[in-house]
Amino acid sequence: MIGGGIAGLITARELSRSSLRVLVLEARDRLGGRVWTDHRLGRDLEIGGTWLHWVQPHVWAEITRYGLEVTRGPRPEEAYWLAGDEVRKGTLDGFMELIDPGMRRLLADTMRWIPRPDQPLAEPELAEVDACSIQDKLDELHLPVEERQANEAAWVGHFNAPLDEGAFTSGLRWTAATAGSWHLMHEASAVFRLATGTRSLVEAIVADVDAEIRTSTEVRRIEHDAEGAVITTASGEQIHARRVVVTLPHNIIGDLDVSPALCAEKLAASKEKTASKGVKAWIRVRGPIKPFFAYSSASHPLSVVRTEYLGDDDAVLVAFGADAQKISPDDLDAVRAALRVWRDDLEVLEVTGHDWMSDPYSRETWLMHRPHQLTRYLQAQQRPEGVLHFASSDNANLWAGFIDGAIESGLRVARELTAQLTASR
Structure with a gap:
């Protein structure tokens, strides 16, 4: 072995x-x-x-x-996302409502292309759609800027990769595994541990x-x-x-x-x-804070951040970015700057992670x-x-x-x- x-x-x-x-x-x-x-x-x-x-x-x-x-991390009480360069603040339900139309349109034919997720190559014409990136398919939707940025950032969190390099079929496979439900796919891939x-x-x-x-x-x-x-x-x-x-x-x-x-x-x-060449960073901030999540866009060093642990006087966040060359999870100043995209009220105490892309025994994330x-x-x-x-x-x-x-x-x-x-x- x-x-x-x-x-x-x-x-x-x-x-x-x-x-x-x-x-x-x-x-x-x-x-x-x-x-x-x-x-x-x-x-x-x-x-x-x-x-x-x-x-x-x-x-x-x-x-x-x-x-x-x-178990699971704390449920977010606040949500942050971008509309152009403007930061929007709301709730988890509000963000999910924002991305729902784009997600539904993007994934409408999931079960046509992958009717049996345990047999991902069963559809004879799958190569037709396998030629497309997830970015290709998002661009076809012509979403308003706020919806587009939010959908792109959500997919960066899933792909851990630049979206123009990730296959559309990878998104279809995850969604097919949850019978075509993007909500359940999102939960299955990012909540329970x-x-x-x-x-x-x-x-x-x-x-x-x-x-x-x-x-x-x-x-x-x-x-x-x-x-x-x-x-x-x-x-x-x-x-x-x-x-x-x-x-x-x-x-x-x-x-x-x-x-x-x-x-x-x-x-x-x-x-x-593989397409996946991103970064996962752990960030300890001074507390107390309300649990939150934030999405920026595919072009930012960190596209997704959320609260994973809450303490009496601190909290630990987990964050993801599309390209490990854009930010190191051990670079305290770079992580601080990346968080300021959404909020400048967080005092970053420590950061950590692992560069899986330079790890000689992986050279990839997932x-x-x-x-x-x-x-x-x-x-x-x-x-x-x-x-x-x-x-x-x-x-x-x-x-x-x-x-x-x-x-x-x-x-x-x-x-x-x-x-x-x-x-x-």
Whole structure:
């Protein structure tokens, strides 16, 4: 197992239940991959993947299995958004009413294009719409400036990417997973989280894995043939395996030295990179404050900010921007300036985050495809190559890019491998 994120750990758990000998190799000094709870700013913060929901069947089954508690951040009492350069202040309901007409028009044909979200390529003509970016489709609506900015900022929060680089089909897939309801899609992707952090899910799965797990073990090379594979680590150790499960993200899988080489589609997708290249910042401000959320526009360094934790004398906000090159989550002055787009009354005390784009073991945030990538590459990204199998949230069918998608892909690959290996005994 190459990679100790959620997909790799789920695969290892399922394989070990079939009395198969499993070895997990994780390059980082921790498990979880792009899921990472860390204690900062006086709280346990989700530096990576965070939100989950009962419409995400795979992760909800794990929550039920391990008896994990789900919570949410405080409900916003105030809302801020832009109309041109003018700041508007209102309520959450008022903002939702503002973006509702654009959202409905944009997503009206969701179930036509993706009638079965668990089979995202079922529509034969999907390539037609997969050629478009989310920005292309928003521009076709000719929305008034206030509605346009609000809708764009909301989609930046979802895509974590410049909207002219993100595929329209990525938005359709999320909405299809909630039966065409953009309201439910918004809730499913941004509200509920584990009360004890995603760390608790990782720890629960690890405790259930009967396998050898090594951290700080980077894989440099895989040589494979019909009989098995030889894995070479950064230390020069060589490990022989009958099967190998690769769980590396879309953006870096092409950097792995594999002989014979991976198929052209996997390599092309990795070279193109995903659209998601944004930033997630955590911000501690002096309190007390009323919980709020704010949307600016796709062109601002931070497009979305909201209150996630409230204290007696402070509050912690979470913020997202489309391009990690525009702002660092550790740059206190830059974050202060970005918040002034909406309000200048917040005293910023501390900021933190992680640059996933420069992280050598991810080089992406969560998966959002570029135009054409879904229809050109997904099937090949899921397909085994000899003794190599591929599990990742990035190649899931239903909730790709989410914790749910990582679990789905791990279950799929474990099922395939168990059938193969038990039949060959």
